[in-house]
Amino acid sequence: MPAKQSYARPVALITGASSGIGEALAHCFADAGHDLVLVARSADKLKALASTLKQSHDIHVWVEPTDLAASHAAAKLFASLKRKQCQVDVLVNCAGVLEQNAFSRMTPAQHQQIIDLNISGLTAMLAHFLPPMLTRGAGRILNVASIAAFQPIPLLATYAASKAYVLSLSESLAEETKDSGVTVTALCPGITATHMLSAAKDANAQLSQIPGFLIAEVADVARQGFEACMKGDAICVPGVFNQAAMIASRSTPKWLVRRIGGLFARRAL
Numbered sequence: 001m002p003a004k005q006s007y008a009r010p011v012a013l014i015t016g017a018s019s020g021i022g023e024a025l026a027h028c029f030a031d032a033g034h035d036l037v038l039v040a041r042s043a044d045k046l047k048a049l050a051s052t053l054k055q056s057h058d059i060h061v062w063v064e065p066t067d068l069a070a071s072h073a074a075a076k077l078f079a080s081l082k083r084k085q086c087q088v089d090v091l092v093n094c095a096g097v098l099e100q101n102a103f104s105r106m107t108p109a110q111h112q113q114i115i116d117l118n119i120s121g122l123t124a125m126l127a128h129f130l131p132p133m134l135t136r137g138a139g140r141i142l143n144v145a146s147i148a149a150f151q152p153i154p155l156l157a158t159y160a161a162s163k164a165y166v167l168s169l170s171e172s173l174a175e176e177t178k179d180s181g182v183t184v185t186a187l188c189p190g191i192t193a194t195h196m197l198s199a200a201k202d203a204n205a206q207l208s209q210i211p212g213f214l215i216a217e218v219a220d221v222a223r224q225g226f227e228a229c230m231k232g233d234a235i236c237v238p239g240v241f242n243q244a245a246m247i248a249s250r251s252t253p254k255w256l257v258r259r260i261g262g263l264f265a266r267r268a269l
Helices: 020-031 043-057 073-083 109-138 158-174 194-204 205-209 218-231 239-250 254-268
Strands: 011-015 035-040 062-064 090-093 140-142 182-187
Touching: 011 020, 011 109, 020 043, 020 090, 020 140, 020 218, 035 158, 043 062, 043 140, 062 073, 062 194, 090 109, 109 140, 109 158, 109 182, 140 158, 140 218, 158 182, 182 218
Parallel strands: 011 035, 011 090, 035 062, 090 140, 140 182
Antiparallel strands: none
């Protein structure tokens, strides 16, 4: 990778860039003239996306195949980019995993995988890439949480808890970095037409009954997340229905939120 100072364009690092919202966000940042560092486990998918973006936008795109759930993965990625003199101006934490089932029917390894990627991996990325932004007095961070972050979700218990962590951490950092030149945004999408949703439907046929109007288009979710990140908004909840659900979950008594969630979960079992 050539030295950072060779280019005038800002660099956006996007994790989970091989598919879904992460891939769509890569297109958003490319459209806006950013050079890109693409991170995910699948090298082949990243290389294919990089080739497409280079040709269509005449930007520099670098591929960094990385499993962020692995120990010290974020540290190794940070060190690699530092050696290449690649300054990350925008960090997008989109890598995540979802397992849909009753908590007791999932293995300890499945729970740990969610924690390792959704919580530990994201936190490590922030711990490495946020301090240099604060030193420079400039930078943007977009953490992809979920509408599930606002309430307990039976059958998605560990996943929802992990996204509640992402939302809480993002809101805290948004305040810590206020007036520093660095902004932190949490993107909280609802049900979105991605591979993750397809996999969840395969695991539970009941999910195929979700009304179409509740399923958002991935490109639209990414666009709203990108715009919120550029504006420095603390929270972005795409979709009127999701915004109403978020407001309702925060104003409804906790016991009632649990009861409603439990009712729907028992029907799905």
